[in-house]
Structures are given as structure tokens and as C-alpha cells.
Amino acid sequence: MKLLRKRDIPEERYTNAFLGYGPEDSHFVIELTYNYGVDKYNIGDGFGHFGIAVEDVEKTVDLIKAKGGKVTREPGPVKGGKTVIAFIEDPDGYKFELLERGPTPEPLCQVMLRVGDLDRSIEFYEKAFGMELLRKRDNPEYKYTIAMMGYGPEDKSAVLELTYNYGVTEYDKGNAYAQIAIGTDDVYKTAEAVKLCGGKITREPGPLPGISTKITACLDPDGWKTVFVDNIDFFKELE
Ligand SMILES: C[C@@H](O)C(=O)SC[C@H](NC(=O)CC[C@H](N)C(=O)O)C(=O)NCC(=O)O
Numbered sequence: 364m365k366l367l368r369k370r371d372i373p374e375e376r377y378t379n380a381f382l383g384y385g386p387e388d389s390h391f392v393i394e395l396t397y398n399y400g401v402d403k404y405n406i407g408d409g410f411g412h413f414g415i416a417v418e419d420v421e422k423t424v425d426l427i428k429a430k431g432g433k434v435t436r437e438p439g440p441v442k443g444g445k446t447v448i449a450f451i452e453d454p455d456g457y458k459f460e461l462l463e464r465g466p467t468p469e470p471l472c473q474v475m476l477r478v479g480d481l482d483r484s485i486e487f488y489e490k491a492f493g494m495e496l497l498r499k500r501d502n503p504e505y506k507y508t509i510a511m512m513g514y515g516p517e518d519k520s521a522v523l524e525l526t527y528n529y530g531v532t533e534y535d536k537g538n539a540y541a542q543i544a545i546g547t548d549d550v551y552k553t554a555e556a557v558k559l560c561g562g563k564i565t566r567e568p569g570p571l572p573g574i575s576t577k578i579t580a581c582l583d584p585d586g587w588k589t590v591f592v593d594n595i596d597f598f599k600e601l602e
Pocket residue numbers: 411436440441442444446448460477505507509526528
């Protein structure tokens with residue numbers, strides 16, 4: 364990944380770094396936040412992983428090992444499937460799944476979150492966020508079902524991988540993973556749609572104090588947070 368941007372906000376005592384495989388105006392990126400003086404967080408057990416598509420999982424794992432990285436699951440076909448995967452962990456304990464795929468414009472391809480009721484989540488992300496159910500796969504042998512939700516095909520854009528483990532309705536969300544962010548043309552209409560679908564607005568739509576970027580924030584039925592950012596305001600911020 365490349366470091367795309369770093370910004371320090373001393374008045375709020377945090378620093379951000381934005382990392383990804385392409386520019387922020389057209390790619391999914393990871394926003395890392397360092398809060399002054401805080402060096403440990405609880406990741407909990409609800410957040411799953413970020414997915415990264417690579418052309419050769421085995422080779423990537425060798426490189427990661429050579430650089431002293433932590434591999435938590437060796438390369439091999441996913442249990443109950445064919446895709447070659449591996450899991451690695453960053454220094455803060457965030458998990459990354461490496462998925463073997465052909466070349467893609469968006470290697471940073473998944474955010475996996477565990478949910479307590481898959482159909483409830485699918486309906487929410489379809490109706491409130493306008494996402495599409497791209498794929499649903501049940502794996503009875505390993506007692507889980509996944510649903511891929513997104514705005515474009517899995518091999519070309521980042522998707523949300525929702526995982527339901529049979530019988531598990533609640534997870535500890537910890538205090539480390541924060542949110543996904545999605546661009547919108549109208550934060551006010553987005554907030555209305557979220558409210559109509561039973562989502563909880565945690566920040567009413569409007570401009571952020573100090574800068575004019577309009578945002579709104581909400582929680583899904585499991586309490587996972589999403590921030591919507593006005594597209595035009597965001598592009599201006601990047602200029
Ligand atoms: C290719 C795509 O389908 C996957 O990678 S699924 C990955 C799979 N997911 C789960 O097992 C989810 C349920 C699990 N109980 C959880 O909550 O994480 C996975 O992680 N497989 C691991 C393996 O070693 O194959």
C-alpha cells in the first residue's frame with residue numbers, strides 16, 4: 364500500500380494516515396488514526412478483517428514473513444471452498460485476509476464484519492445504503508453464512524462481507540475499529556433513508572464545524588458505524 368496523505372489535528376490530539384492502492388478520490392482506502400498517548404485498543408470479536416486481493420498468496424506470505432510480519436493462517440484453499448487465502452495480522456492486531464485473484468483495480472477489496480441477523484443486515488444495506496447483494500453463500504459444514512454487499516462487482520470494487528455465525532447474535536465491538544466511510548451526493552437524503560429503514564443517526568446531517576464538509580453518521584442494526592461524506596465537499600478537501 365502507499366501512504367497517500369497524513370494530517371495532524373493537534374487541537375483534537377490525533378493524527379491520521381490514509382493508505383491505499385490508488386488515489387482517495389477513486390479508491391477504497393484505510394484511514395489509520397493515532398490518538399495522542401493511546402497505544403493500545405481492544406479489537407473485540409465483531410470486526411473480522413480487511414481483504415486484500417493478491418495474484419500469488421504464497422509469494423506474498425513469504426515476503427511478509429521475510430519482513431517480520433505475522434502470519435496467522437498459512438496459504439491454502441479456504442475451508443469449504445477453493446479460493447486460496449491466508450491471514451496476516453498487523454502490529455495492532457488487525458487481521459487482513461489475502462485472497463488469490465487475478466489483477467484488479469481495487470486490491471483493497473473487503474471489510475468483514477460479523478452480524479447477528481444476516482437477512483436484517485442485507486435489507487438494511489440494500490434499502491438504507493442502496494447497496495446490492497452481490498453474493499450469499501452458506502457454509503453449513505463450518506456453520507456460517509456470508510453476504511457480499513456493495514456498489515459494484517467484487518472483482519473490481521471494495522465490498523462489505525457480512526458474516527453470520529449460526530446462533531451468534533451479538534459481538535464485542537471493542538474500541539479499535541471505527542467505521543466505514545461512503546461518499547454521497549446528499550447527506551440529508553441519506554440520513555432520511557437511514558431513519559426510514561430503522562438505522563440510528565448518531566450525527567445529524569450538516570457541515571463539520573471549522574470546515575464546510577457535510578457529513579452524517581449512523582449505526583446499522585448491529586451497531587456498526589458508517590459515516591457518509593458529501594462527494595463534492597470531499598473532493599474540495601483533497602485539492
Ligand atoms: C473466499 C471467501 O468466501 C472467504 O474467504 S470466507 C473466509 C472464512 N470465513 C469464515 O470462516 C467466517 C466464519 C468464522 N466463524 C468467522 O466468524 O470468522 C474463513 O475465515 N475461513 C478460514 C479458513 O481457514 O479457511
